[in-house]
Amino acid sequence: MSRDITAVFRPDPSSPNNNTFTNITPNSGYCQPIPANCNESGRRFSSFRLPIIFRSTAAIQAGHVDPRQGAMYQVPASWRAVQVANARTGETATLEIRWAGMGSQYNLYTSAVELVGGGVTPHVAHQRLWGGSEWINAPAPCRDGRLGHFNNTIYTFFWHTSAEGTCAKRASYQIPDLYFPFLDFGYELRTPDPLMMSSGQYTGSLTYTVGPGQDVDMGDVLLPNDSAITLHFNLDVDHTLKVDVPPGGNRVELAPQEGWQAWLNSGQKPTRLFRDQRFHISASSRFKMALECQAISGDTCAIFDAGTGHAVSVDVSVSLPNGITDPAGQPVSRRRLLRDGSGTELFQAGSFVDRGMGTLHFEVGRERLAEMLDNGGNRYTGNVTVIWDSEV
Known part of the structure; x- marks a missing residue:
């Protein structure tokens, strides 16, 4: 049998340092009626109810020594790695999953x-029946859950699994037939850092044998009625990359530091032409x-001058707000922008930058300015088009 697990990441301006996925997979089984039960010491887990049936194939003998001849559970309580891949880009990331608990x-x-032998209450x-310890009391290395409902013929339970090992109950009386109609699977996820992933959907699978x-x-x-549990993972990354230029900011007028007055009044040549154009950037x-x-x-x-056809180059550079760095983790200040993108192949947001202030620097230097004047x-x-591209 198989189940889908879906988690999403969308940057939240109210929580810019959040770099975790949100598991949006609906709970069933143990966590569904009381979600607070699935918050153990600040670590949240989720649950599925799986239609896996375990049925005894022989009587469980009173006082059996071998736990395998009685009622026991052993599940993968340690973390297992799962590789997920973006089908569009081929990019991969790794998540981890563990069994946080099981019940039935x-x-x-x-x-x-x-x-x-009669003469007592069902409790x-x-x-x-189990040596004085009812099923709400989990055997080590399992730990007690918060569930213990029973009547004369049934007992509903859930055990936490914080470590690998066999959790076994020894029968004190012979039990001719025993039947578990479902399996509650409590699971905990460790997801990759979405800020290090490109936008898109990442998928992968993991199979547990039964x-x-x-x-x-x-x-x-x-013995079970199914031999495998396959989990299909879907991680959806929906990043923000938005640049806002103030009204009129798309028209950049290059001018000397002190304006043109000194040149017009006395013929004193300016040393450069420049303009710093601010912008706001939101990036995750x-x-x-x-x-x-x-x-x-x-x-x-x-x-270029349309009349003479004379042209001069313009130096364009960028300064980015705090929180966005280059691959070496260094701040980005007056980083040169080129047509081939060299030197600006990768900028990384360490957290969600929401409308941070950046600057585009445009400049014609002394020698080229002299050419223009002469x-x-x-x-x-x-026209100069500055490109911010999330397809890295």
């Missing part, structure tokens, strides 16, 4: 009172940056 309801075809009969000597083992007497993962140009000058853009040009223009 044992059914007796002969009442507990009758099995122990006492269930205790005596039966004597297998991953899920109830001994040699209680990796991205890269590059340029596209109307006019090209090597690996950068150019502006060439007699009048008006230099050109």
